[in-house]
Amino acid sequence: MTSSRTEHDHPILPQILARRSVRRFADRPVEREKLLACVDAARLAPSAENSQPSRFILIDDPAVKKAFGEKAFSGVYRATRWTLDAPALVVLAAKPDFIANRLGRLIQGTPFWLVDIGIAGEHFVLQAQSMGLGTCWIGWFSSRKAGRFLRLPPGVRAAMVLAVGYPAKGWTPGPLRRLDNEAFFSWNAWKK
Amino acid sequence: MTSSRTEHDHPILPQILARRSVRRFADRPVEREKLLACVDAARLAPSAENSQPSRFILIDDPAVKKAFGEKAFSGVYRATRWTLDAPALVVLAAKPDFIANRLGRLIQGTPFWLVDIGIAGEHFVLQAQSMGLGTCWIGWFSSRKAGRFLRLPPGVRAAMVLAVGYPAKGWTPGPLRRLDNEAFFSWNAWKK
Numbered sequence: 001m002t003s004s005r006t007e008h009d010h011p012i013l014p015q016i017l018a019r020r021s022v023r024r025f026a027d028r029p030v031e032r033e034k035l036l037a038c039v040d041a042a043r044l045a046p047s048a049e050n051s052q053p054s055r056f057i058l059i060d061d062p063a064v065k066k067a068f069g070e071k072a073f074s075g076v077y078r079a080t081r082w083t084l085d086a087p088a089l090v091v092l093a094a095k096p097d098f099i100a101n102r103l104g105r106l107i108q109g110t111p112f113w114l115v116d117i118g119i120a121g122e123h124f125v126l127q128a129q130s131m132g133l134g135t136c137w138i139g140w141f142s143s144r145k146a147g148r149f150l151r152l153p154p155g156v157r158a159a160m161v162l163a164v165g166y167p168a169k170g171w172t173p174g175p176l177r178r179l180d181n182e183a184f185f186s187w188n189a190w191k192k
Numbered sequence: 193m194t195s196s197r198t199e200h201d202h203p204i205l206p207q208i209l210a211r212r213s214v215r216r217f218a219d220r221p222v223e224r225e226k227l228l229a230c231v232d233a234a235r236l237a238p239s240a241e242n243s244q245p246s247r248f249i250l251i252d253d254p255a256v257k258k259a260f261g262e263k264a265f266s267g268v269y270r271a272t273r274w275t276l277d278a279p280a281l282v283v284l285a286a287k288p289d290f291i292a293n294r295l296g297r298l299i300q301g302t303p304f305w306l307v308d309i310g311i312a313g314e315h316f317v318l319q320a321q322s323m324g325l326g327t328c329w330i331g332w333f334s335s336r337k338a339g340r341f342l343r344l345p346p347g348v349r350a351a352m353v354l355a356v357g358y359p360a361k362g363w364t365p366g367p368l369r370r371l372d373n374e375a376f377f378s379w380n381a382w383k384k
Contacts, residue, residue, distance in 0.1 A: 012321075013322075016315055039377050043376045043377070044208050045314070048331050055377065057377065059379075108333075111303070115306050115310035117307055118307035118311040122310070137240070137307075152382055176236055178236055179235065184244075187251075190342045
């Protein structure tokens with residue numbers, strides 16, 4: 001068991017305050033050992049009934065990235081083609097299992113695997129942040145064309161993409177535009 | 193701008209390795225300032241198009257918690273009624289906006305607000321972890337009855353619940369049962 005000192009000496013809030021979505025990247029590859037640390041953080045994430053629906057595909061080969069992008073960021077999705085400037089892309093695929101997702105969804109209504117993708121992906125993002133890497137969540141891409149390009153098997157869906165790289169020289173974090181506390185949360189009742 | 197020293201001196205991985213879902217809690221209230229730090233972490237989370245769909249309701253009043261639980265954890269949802277042993281519950285409600293979610297979903301197919309709930313909730317979880325608090329994600333509850341109890345306005349849905357508290361005395365973290373790297377991720381192609 002980790003000592004309480006080890007557990008509590010690493011507050012998360014400084015990382016969260018420092019994190020920004022990065023859309024301008026340095027022309028510098030990302031070391032695979034750093035990407036692997038981020039993958040580890042994501043792999044250890046919790047999920048509904050420990051169903052572990054997420055599967056990560058890391059694209060850092062420039063030719064694969066280009067070919068992937070020509071499919072995934074085509075047509076109405078051209079708006080996010082800037083993503084290809086990132087030295088690495090992560091495709092967050094999901095393989096929803098039967099109990100937690102089909103059966104559960106039938107009764108309860110929530111596709112938990114999408115929550116799980118958010119949790120696992122954000123573990124990746126925060127670990128990347130803590131190592132000086134920038135990331136940006138991308139939802140605006142053709143899931144169908146991405147899946148076809150990667151030859152995902154039936155039942156596996158390309159859900160989200162993360163762009164990853166060192167921030168461009170001269171990039172500085174802007175302000176975090178967020179709801180204030182009063183709009184975001186309330187105690188023991190829906191706010192009036 | 194934070195110096196790179198500040199940014200990179202707080203690795204996330206130790207927290208992620210130490211995190212477990214906690215289902216046995218000490219009979220000890222959680223300080224509101226700690227809950228507020230967790231709320232801050234969640235509030236600052238990224239979201240699709242910065243649409244910020246999440247709204248957090250913190251229930252730490254024992255009478256409210258009991259009344260909420262009698263609705264939310266009734267019928268087929270009795271299996272998660274143990275959640276009421278936690279001194280605090282967080283209801284993660286979502287208010288999906290039009291551009292990022294209705295319009296986006298129509299074309300792209302992904303209800304991004306569920307990914308965003310996962311991201312924001314996990315910020316809460318990791319901040320809680322870093323302050324010695326235990327949490328457990330709960331998806332198995334009646335969203336309809338929870339929403340009715342809290343009088344959520346139309347268009348706002350109770351998406352997930354977090355149980356929060358100090359782990360019970362004698363509670364020790366078990367092993368993290370997770371896919372190995374080979375099953376979880378691959379480089380530049382779907383694994384064979």
